[in-house]
Amino acid sequence: MPRAPAEVSWTIRQGRTFKYVVRPEMLPLVYKPITAITKAAPVSITATGHGLVTGWGAAVTNVAGMNQINAVANSLRESDFRPVSVVDANTITINSIDAAGFSSYVGGGSLVYYTPVPLAGATARLNLRDAVGGALLYEMSTTIGNIVLNDATHTITLTIPAAATAAFTFLSAVGDLEVVYTDGFVDELLRIEVTVVQEVTTTP
Numbered sequence: 001m002p003r004a005p006a007e008v009s010w011t012i013r014q015g016r017t018f019k020y021v022v023r024p025e026m027l028p029l030v031y032k033p034i035t036a037i038t039k040a041a042p043v044s045i046t047a048t049g050h051g052l053v054t055g056w057g058a059a060v061t062n063v064a065g066m067n068q069i070n071a072v073a074n075s076l077r078e079s080d081f082r083p084v085s086v087v088d089a090n091t092i093t094i095n096s097i098d099a100a101g102f103s104s105y106v107g108g109g110s111l112v113y114y115t116p117v118p119l120a121g122a123t124a125r126l127n128l129r130d131a132v133g134g135a136l137l138y139e140m141s142t143t144i145g146n147i148v149l150n151d152a153t154h155t156i157t158l159t160i161p162a163a164a165t166a167a168f169t170f171l172s173a174v175g176d177l178e179v180v181y182t183d184g185f186v187d188e189l190l191r192i193e194v195t196v197v198q199e200v201t202t203t204p
Contacts (some may be wrong), residue, residue, distance in 0.1 A: 025114035043099035057081030065106030
C-alpha cells in the first residue's frame with residue numbers, strides 16, 4: 001500500500017547545485033528481531049539479515065533493559081525512524097543516537113522499517129510551475145536525466161545543476177513528483193513548495 005504524498009519545502013539557492021533524495025516506502029512495516037545493542041556513540045544494533053540500506057529510516061521497539069532507545073510506548077511516529085548506516089548484513093549503526101549513557105541491553109526488541117518500494121523499470125517526472133495548472137518553469141524526468149532511480153538502494157535522486165538554478169528568474173514554484181511503475185500505476189510521492197534564494201556572488 002503506497003503512503004500518502006509527503007508535503008515538502010525546497011529552498012533552491014540560485015547558482016548552486018540542488019540535490020534531493022527520496023526513498024519511497026510503503027506498508028507493511030518490516031520487523032527484524034534484535035539480538036544485541038552496544039552502549040556506544042553511535043549506537044550499534046545487531047539484527048540478523050536486517051535487509052536495510054544506508055540512509056533508510058528505522059525505529060526500535062520493545063527492547064528490554066535499554067528502554068531509552070524504544071519508541072515511546074512502542075507506538076511509532078515518523079520522528080522515531082532514524083537514518084541508519086549499514087555495517088554488514090547483520091549490523092547497523094544510527095549516528096543520531098548516543099547510547100553510551102543508556103542502560104545495558106538485556107534482550108528482545110525489533111528493528112522496524114517500512115517496506116522499500118521496488119523501482120526496477122519505473123520512471124519519474126516532476127514539473128515546477130508558477131501555480132497549480134500554471135506556466136511551466138522547469139522540467140525534470142528520468143528521460144531528461146535529472147531524475148535518477150536506483151532500485152538497489154531504493155532511492156530517487158533529483159538534481160538541478162548550478163547552471164540551471166543560475167538561470168532561474170522566478171522566486172517561488174510548486175510541483176509534485178510522480179513515479180510511473182511498469183504496470184502503469186502512477187503514484188504521487190511528493191507535493192513541493194519551492195523558494196528560490198537569489199544569488200549574491202556570481203561568476204564573472
